Amino acid sequence: MQGHATTLSARTQTWLLAAVVLVVLPHLPRMPGWITLFAIGVGLFKLLLLRRPWHQPPRMLLALLTVAASAAVFFYYSTLLGKQAGVALLIVMLALKLLELHTLRDARLVIYLSYFLVITNFLFTQTIPIAVYMFVATLVITAALSAITHTSRQRPVGSHLRLAAVLLAQALPIMLVLFVFFPRVAGPLWGLPKDAYAGMTGLSDSMTPGAISSLAQSGATAFRVEFFGPAPAAELRYWRGPVLWHTDGRTWSPGRIGSYPRKPPDAVQNRGEALRYAVTLEGHDKPWLLALDLPVQISTRAVYTVDFQWLSYRPVRERIRYEATSWPHYDTGPLHSPLRKAALQLPEGVSPRVQELARDWRARADNDRAVVQQALDYFRSQPFVYTLQPPLLGDDPVDEFLFETRRGFCEHYAAAFVVLMRSAGVPARVVTGYQGGEYNPVGDYWLIRQADAHAWAEVWLPAAGWLRVDPTAAVAPERIEHPLDLDLQAAGTPARFRLLETGLLVRSWRRLQFAVDAVNNHWNQWVLSYGPQRQLELLAALGFRQASWREMALTLLLLIGGCLLGIALWMLLRTPGPSDPVLQAWQRYCKHLARLNIRRGASEGPRDFARRAIAAHPELAAQVCSITELYIRLRYGKPLQDSHEVKQLQQLVRRFPQHAG
Amino acid sequence: MAQNSAILQPGMNALLDGIVERLGEIILGKEHQLRLALTCLLARGHLLIEDLPGVGKTTLAHSLATVLGLHYQRIQFTSDLLPADILGVSIYNRDTGEFQFHPGPVFSHIVLADEINRATPKTQSALLEAMEEHQITVEGQTRELPQPFFVIATQNPLYQIGTFPLPESQLDRFLMCIELGYPDAGAERELLRGADRRTLLAGIEPLMSAGQLLELQRQVDSVHAADALLDYLQALLDFTRQSPRYQNGLSPRAGLALLHSAKAWALLAGRDLVLPEDLQTVLPVVVGHRLQAAEDQTESLSGSERVRVLLESVPLP
Numbered sequence: 001m002q003g004h005a006t007t008l009s010a011r012t013q014t015w016l017l018a019a020v021v022l023v024v025l026p027h028l029p030r031m032p033g034w035i036t037l038f039a040i041g042v043g044l045f046k047l048l049l050l051r052r053p054w055h056q057p058p059r060m061l062l063a064l065l066t067v068a069a070s071a072a073v074f075f076y077y078s079t080l081l082g083k084q085a086g087v088a089l090l091i092v093m094l095a096l097k098l099l100e101l102h103t104l105r106d107a108r109l110v111i112y113l114s115y116f117l118v119i120t121n122f123l124f125t126q127t128i129p130i131a132v133y134m135f136v137a138t139l140v141i142t143a144a145l146s147a148i149t150h151t152s153r154q155r156p157v158g159s160h161l162r163l164a165a166v167l168l169a170q171a172l173p174i175m176l177v178l179f180v181f182f183p184r185v186a187g188p189l190w191g192l193p194k195d196a197y198a199g200m201t202g203l204s205d206s207m208t209p210g211a212i213s214s215l216a217q218s219g220a221t222a223f224r225v226e227f228f229g230p231a232p233a234a235e236l237r238y239w240r241g242p243v244l245w246h247t248d249g250r251t252w253s254p255g256r257i258g259s260y261p262r263k264p265p266d267a268v269q270n271r272g273e274a275l276r277y278a279v280t281l282e283g284h285d286k287p288w289l290l291a292l293d294l295p296v297q298i299s300t301r302a303v304y305t306v307d308f309q310w311l312s313y314r315p316v317r318e319r320i321r322y323e324a325t326s327w328p329h330y331d332t333g334p335l336h337s338p339l340r341k342a343a344l345q346l347p348e349g350v351s352p353r354v355q356e357l358a359r360d361w362r363a364r365a366d367n368d369r370a371v372v373q374q375a376l377d378y379f380r381s382q383p384f385v386y387t388l389q390p391p392l393l394g395d396d397p398v399d400e401f402l403f404e405t406r407r408g409f410c411e412h413y414a415a416a417f418v419v420l421m422r423s424a425g426v427p428a429r430v431v432t433g434y435q436g437g438e439y440n441p442v443g444d445y446w447l448i449r450q451a452d453a454h455a456w457a458e459v460w461l462p463a464a465g466w467l468r469v470d471p472t473a474a475v476a477p478e479r480i481e482h483p484l485d486l487d488l489q490a491a492g493t494p495a496r497f498r499l500l501e502t503g504l505l506v507r508s509w510r511r512l513q514f515a516v517d518a519v520n521n522h523w524n525q526w527v528l529s530y531g532p533q534r535q536l537e538l539l540a541a542l543g544f545r546q547a548s549w550r551e552m553a554l555t556l557l558l559l560i561g562g563c564l565l566g567i568a569l570w571m572l573l574r575t576p577g578p579s580d581p582v583l584q585a586w587q588r589y590c591k592h593l594a595r596l597n598i599r600r601g602a603s604e605g606p607r608d609f610a611r612r613a614i615a616a617h618p619e620l621a622a623q624v625c626s627i628t629e630l631y632i633r634l635r636y637g638k639p640l641q642d643s644h645e646v647k648q649l650q651q652l653v654r655r656f657p658q659h660a661g
Numbered sequence: 662m663a664q665n666s667a668i669l670q671p672g673m674n675a676l677l678d679g680i681v682e683r684l685g686e687i688i689l690g691k692e693h694q695l696r697l698a699l700t701c702l703l704a705r706g707h708l709l710i711e712d713l714p715g716v717g718k719t720t721l722a723h724s725l726a727t728v729l730g731l732h733y734q735r736i737q738f739t740s741d742l743l744p745a746d747i748l749g750v751s752i753y754n755r756d757t758g759e760f761q762f763h764p765g766p767v768f769s770h771i772v773l774a775d776e777i778n779r780a781t782p783k784t785q786s787a788l789l790e791a792m793e794e795h796q797i798t799v800e801g802q803t804r805e806l807p808q809p810f811f812v813i814a815t816q817n818p819l820y821q822i823g824t825f826p827l828p829e830s831q832l833d834r835f836l837m838c839i840e841l842g843y844p845d846a847g848a849e850r851e852l853l854r855g856a857d858r859r860t861l862l863a864g865i866e867p868l869m870s871a872g873q874l875l876e877l878q879r880q881v882d883s884v885h886a887a888d889a890l891l892d893y894l895q896a897l898l899d900f901t902r903q904s905p906r907y908q909n910g911l912s913p914r915a916g917l918a919l920l921h922s923a924k925a926w927a928l929l930a931g932r933d934l935v936l937p938e939d940l941q942t943v944l945p946v947v948v949g950h951r952l953q954a955a956e957d958q959t960e961s962l963s964g965s966e967r968v969r970v971l972l973e974s975v976p977l978p
Binding site for chain 1: 889937977
């Protein structure tokens with residue numbers, strides 16, 4: 001192969017180094033320290049080699065380094081597969097390849113590896129900034145490809161970048177067509193590595209004291225909601241998540257009974273208006289689809305459970321969007337005995353103090369509703385503190401919390417309340433989910449963060465069915481109205497909330513945050529969550545009802561084929577316009593004159609043409625003279641160095657009167 | 662037209678303009694032909710005038726020589742003219758006892774070869790070689806011709822009896838071939854009314870010297886021909902080679918002749934750059950006698966028509 005004989009110039013190698021640096025840079029924070037150090041070290045060494053042609057590292061040493069680095073990656077991750085280990089291995093190899101740039105083939109390998117490594121960024125994060133960054137990186141890689149290809153002449157840096165930009169711009173339509181029409185299948189085509197979903201946060205299917213308060217310190221987005229109509233008030237914005245029936249005194253879990261399916265809305269009666277809205281849920285690796293209490297309908301394929309949850313068939317691992325209908329005021333009707341039994345389950349060894357308290361309430365009340373009221377009064381009157389960092393609790397957390405520490409987050413209150421209710425003979429259960437949310441006026445949607453995670457209780461009352469009771473609201477009513485202020489929490493102190501902010505600076509800052517989140521939301525909605533469902537919707541709108549895989553593939557093929565055919569025909573049939581700006585300006589001027597009915601003959605020279613034009617339109621003599629004179633000087637005169645006169649000609653032609661005065 | 666620019670107006674070279682004006686006083690109504698003749702001279706080419714007797718060919722040659730301050734000789738070509746009659750002969754000098762060379766009429770700045778196609782090919786070629794080489798070889802001795810050296814040949818229309826038509830290769834040696842034609846009515850009236858041309862000629866003072874002419878000839882070379890113009894020239898040449906209308910395409914020598922003539926024409930117009938119009942102006946006279954219509958062409962085109970087709974077929978961007 002001829003390429004083997006080529007030795008790459010320092011300039012070319014600098015291009016490759018720049019491309020590799022750009023590609024590896026975003027990965028480095030995710031990599032263990034030794035890989036970061038290794039990559040930076042090799043990069044600096046390469047830079048040194050470029051500036052001072054020193055001894056190239058011997059082949060033996062490189063081979064040894066390669067083996068050692070692969071082994072290190074293997075021992076660090078105990079595998080070479082998977083997202084982290086795979087990317088680490090690629091980075092190490094790419095860095096080492098830089099020390100072995102001898103032939104064109106080496107350079108090509110570096111380029112192709114770089115293209116691949118750029119894409120792996122998307123396995124970790126898919127935000128707009130990273131997409132923009134990747135575009136820039138791709139541009140530089142393509143420019144490097146141009147630099148290794150055009151070795152015959154020394155071209156300026158800008159020309160490679162320009163060529164790369166043109167190439168990318170040409171690829172853009174095909175990229176868009178592929179994006180829209182490439183058949184999307186539910187779930188990945190091949191199994192993603194096991195660790196692909198690590199780091200997804202969200203509600204868990206069990207609740208222990210401290211579980212929600214730790215989640216509540218995360219500012220990450222849980223989901224976003226657009227209401228098709230006015231949004232409900234804060235006290236109604238409870239987003240229903242897992243319902244927990246069973247407790248062992250410390251941990252709450254769904255129990256078996258809760259996940260039984262039922263037909264929506266079953267016996268539930270609407271006691272108010274229905275709310276319709278769309279939810280864009282972040283992936284959280286669990287099946288539940290969060291919806292406003294009480295959800296009765298959902299637009300995606302899901303199961304409705306006996307405790308009014310919507311569960312997806314498989315864990316939600318990527319962002320999905322669905323529409324739902326909820327009845328904020330409802331009556332769930334009678335309670336069947338197996339459910340009643342589950343709703344009265346108590347752990348073994350409820351402490352006598354707790355039982356005493358419950359018995360006391362029962363004795364003083366004539367119905368269940370009064371029991372609930374007494375419990376809320378109890379929470380309100382006793383010195384309970386709502387805090388994000390409650391003290392640790394021992395073996396019997398309910399007893400300890402109720403009578404000793406009296407400092408807790410929502411899960412403490414909900415758990416204690418439900419235990420008390422069940423002890424008093426009132427069917428009750430814990431519901432986890434989110435409460436509140438923040439309105440984004442820029443994007444007109446509600447943002448619900450992990451910090452809005454919440455736990456509350458539901459009791460069943462004979463006349464009303466399941467009723468939501470939030471003991472936290474009795475202790476800290478502000479919690480319902482305002483989001484937590486994550487910056488102001490200290491251990492053991494009462495929780496601080498974000499109240500009205502009046503400062504201009506603070507308000508502008510909030511507004512900017514809203515705007516950024518709104519842009520992100522659009523990106524999520526239209527780019528990242530463009531999945532099979534959205535694709536089907538779009539194709540249906542375009543007239544492909546029930547488009548099958550095959551039809552989509554065919555459409556894609558036809559579209560791309562059509563594109564290429566069009567380009568080929570265009571290249572074949574077009575009359576190439578002049579690339580010379582002087583000639584372009586001249587021909588524009590001729591067109592202007594043609595509109596005045598002075599058409600230049602096919603072989604008419606500029607001077608003859610000018611004479612004819614002046615004879616026909618003496619009032620244009622000045623312009624015609626100056627344009628013709630300048631044109632002749634530029635086109636037929638001695639070549640000039642500066643482009644100032646070209647600009648002048650273009651300006652004159654632009655100012656040329658296009659209609660007869 | 663108040664704002665007329667240098668490029669749009671011809672005639673900014675005062676010296677050459679004066680010459681054209683003076684010649685115009687003698688040869689009436691033929692300014693274009695006069696300019697072409699002068700152009701030919703500036704481009705170091707030779708001129709062929711194809712026309713009937715009595716339209717002023719001799720007057721043109723004579724007045725040109727006089728105005729330019731050049732030495733002038735006329736040779737009447739006849740069928741019995743011999744090469745030695747043109748080049749000169751060596752005659753034995755009894756006093757010195759040696760052969761002495763007597764230079765022929767070719768040893769002058771401007772040679773008018775009248776009715777060149779009446780002489781035999783042998784005699785014709787003697788002159789034509791002198792034209793090409795600017796030197797002659799007589800009896801083994803090479804002699805330089807004076808500088809500048811300019812031949813104006815006239816040719817009778819070929820249908821006249823007793824002519825030896827110049828072969829194509831010989832025609833190629835002439836840079837230009839022009840026709841003088843009859844004067845128009847106004848010019849003719851003035852001619853009839855005015856003084857005798859010979860008297861006028863006798864009264865003419867030279868306007869420049871041979872040295873100045875040589876300098877002008879050198880200036881022609883420095884007239885700028887841009888790439889765009891060369892593109893156009895090449896497109897013209899290429900068309901004659903591709904088109905089935907013509908027997909043979911134009912030769913590279915024809916291309917050079919075109920470029921030189923255009924440059925000289927531009928200089929005459931006082932410009933230091935060649936315009937496509939310059940090329941178009943000299944095209945008929947430079948190309949007309951070199952371009953033959955193909956034999957199988959049913960429509961037989963005259964020289965000027967052949968050139969017109971060529972001009973219209975090659976677009977100028």
